[in-house]
Amino acid sequence: MEFIWILCAFLCGLGVKVLNMPPLIGFLAAGFLLNFLGIEASSSLDTLANVGITLMLFCIGLKLHVKDLLKSEIWAGTLSHKALWSIIIASCLLFFTALNLPYFSDLDFKTALIIGFALSFSSTVCVIKLLEEAGEMKTRHGQIALGVLVMQDIVAVIFLVLATGKIPTIWALGLFGLLLVRPILYRLLDKVGHGEMLPLAGLFLAFGGYELFYAVGVKGDLGALILGILLASHSKASELNKALMNFKDVFLIGFFLSIGFTALPTLAMLGMSMILSLFLIIKFALFFIIFTRLKLRGRTAFLTALSMSNYSEFGLIVAALSVDSGWLSKEWLVILALSVSISFIVTSILYKNAHELYLRHKETIKHVELADCLDEDHFIQPKDVRILVVGLGRVGRGAFESLRQTLGNQVAGMDADRVRITSMAKEGDNVFFGDGEDADLWEKLDTREIELVLLALPTIKDSSNITMQLRKAGYSKQIAAIARYQDEREELLAADIDNVFNFYTEAGTGFAEESLQLIGLSSTAASEQQAT
Template sequence: MDFIWILFAYFCGLSLKIIGLPPLIGFLLAGFLLHFLGIEPTASLDTLADLGITLMLFTIGLKLHIGDLLRREVWASTLSHMGLWTLLFGSLALLMATVAVPFYSEVDLQTAALLGFALSFSSTVCIVKLLEENGELKTRHGQLAIGVLVMQDIVAVLFLVIATGKLPSLWALLLFALIFARPLLFRLLDKAGHGEMLPLTGFFFALGGYELFQLVGVKGDLGALVFGILLSQHSKATELTKSLLSFKDLFLIGFFLSIGFTALPTWSMLGTATLIALLIGVKFLMFFILFTRLQLRSRTAYLASLALSNFSEFGLIVAALSVDSGWLSREWLVILALAVSISFIITSVLYPSAHRFYMLHKARLKQYESSVRLAADSISQPKDAEVLVIGLGRVGKGAYKSLQNILDHRVAGLDSDRFRAQELQQMGMNICIGDGEDADFWENFDTSDIGLILLALPSIEDSRNITYQLVNAGYQGKIAAIARYEDDREKLLEAGIDKVFNFYKEAGTGFAEDSLMLMTQPDQLEKQT
């Protein structure tokens, strides 16, 4: 039976990938097809789905900074949007009930409010997957979207406490002591090394946090998120995230498959769900207006709003609780499952072309931008820079230091992760904060003295997009980039990049050349030893 899931997930995911759509749409389709064929889910599928969500929240925590949640643009936009959306959809549902629209005829005030509340959440799974695939988790809009999702999770915990009537035990107060346990957690992560113990340590922390919070009556997923946040300042947080990436992606396939097993829809249910899903356009507008009123730049507001414009799997939990309590009919559980699935598809199709859309309609969108700019959106210009390194991970930082030995202060770095950038600035490096895919950034960044830009980025799509933005901004210098595979190298050259280094091939060549110098310069070898 397990192979049947893999078979359908593989061929549906591959088919959608071949035609240029995200594989997760294929996984959703596979779940509905399996259900239609009468194949029953087993407990192992739910286990896989739960593991995927737990690991995902843990890895989100590893990349999250708690200070982001305290920013006004995060908590104010989250609470305002949830309240306005619940009011809007609840009113619409009551209007439908007065004209006896199918499935709405028995909707009362309480039911309408529950439906609106259930659909006010955005999908953590879908959004994180999209941001990861586009390399935007640590960008300004990516961090904003993640902050909103975490705030929504906090509201979800409060709702479950009220709806189930189960208050956390008094022992839950001891969870605050985890702050003082960070040195111990750091030490355990240090001892794990870099091999197979590292992902196992990640599982231990993620599932341990889940079980600990469950034990004291708090939502277990929140525990995985908290443990991730506690470890987010550790130097190995990024390495730990990468070691869990394949496991998380594999387990999340179980989640997408499980949605299809919710129930078999009728045509009328599908029609109702489709109409509800089309309302994500309204959801987008509400987020965009709130973000821009909170003085966010139009591009940040637009991209974060587009990512958040879907419905959440948590809506199914709200619906299931409401059905069990007799507040909703069972048909609504099917309708909401379909609406969630359709919203995933819409967001997954639209988001990859978001940057191009913004470039085409930038002037119109910027009309809604506040004249006051937040401190986090200010742009700094490095002085006397002739070479710019974009992306300061391990490769980019290594390239920067090598160039600094030759060019001194004439080399500068650019990174969208402001925490990484600030850390490097404290080390005395000439670093500025900015998103290379941001057309507005290059309009306000003077590249006239820069003769070479190095794109040290893992995603070739990011490198291609940045090249596109640089050309549009009138950059006249040379561009170099890295690629892991030969077919990626060809794509980057076609995009107009002047020189592309094959990551593995060039590393081997450099290693051989540097090592050969040990034979030709024995005196230097003696000095080093």
């Protein structure tokens, strides 16, 4: 990567972060700025972008379970949205054609339908970045969004086969044999350990899957996704995902920069892309209505629809194929590239405030949902609980197990990762599924007997939001949370949290306390001996 790319991406990313907006907006701006300055993109930028997308799809696979794709809210939601959206948008575009607007005058129904289809996809890159930054990949709405994105990828593969005429070779049938190879892949991960070999194994598997599928005439990115799905049940799946996180994020910067290098727009093109961006309102409304009709709760439907309300980089692939086939003028490639960029910015800003938007319009949203929601969305009321641990990752689960040794089933755990909850429940743990940032949950949960709530969550924003919702729901007893740094600790204390545990500085104290017990001493007894 050339230094000028790094410099521009860093300055623009830092600039928007100072303004409290997602850095990806700055990376998009950096691409257009570099293009405006006359700096040409080399093939290495496209390589970086492709590497980032491949790693991202592999990481998505590590968090996905095939049975989720068979749920009606996933496959029916995806297909019905695509069909309705394509027809609605094609009709709107033909209306603009009748008005003789620039670039619309030459459209017929076929080309209008192609543009509508191209814009029906949501951006995997944008959605995943938003969910990761919000710590919501394992939540109910995060898992639904992931499932819809995967279904869209399957539709994309089918489209590319039909559009390009490149039918996979007969050897593609051998890909089903990967199911037989999975035990070997599991043993491979067991052998690599936890050091530098683990991320290297991840890179090998991600790009190995890409090359394998590409070699038999199937979209290579789908291979990375499938390999990830095959490994999703392995005990190291989460660790492998974390090991690849930084690699993926750095390479994806190349993707955001590459969008800006598509072409420089004219004012007329910018105007047309702004018009297309207004259709995002229709995209959100259509997703929301479809999801609620499929019996999702209003909040789940709202958050999923908001995260999916953007245009996809795949739209540019569809546009490029259409331009090569003579169906669209080359100006449409620029218009769609601008529309994709604008949609990223809009979704990033709106989703950052998604929970506040839901609280503001909660009554209206709940009025739309069906009375009989899906079984997965029913709340569970824990009984005879004195302490509730919210978040059962490494720190939360450690706290939960330690407290359980003293208080037994008077300690309950709650987590938004249904797979984790199912696994712990099978072991006899007193746990239940719930999204801590769900205001509806705290309103319906009876917390009168709960004396202490422990928030073991990955971000201080999550802890602050949950505390606010707990207090609004009438909870007045003790709340404790974890922090990594001193400034985070101070911010959490200011958010009406009673105690904040800094596990970087205080973990040593806990380690020393438990170690003293090995020789029959406590820290208090050791101090008394020292004094005498």
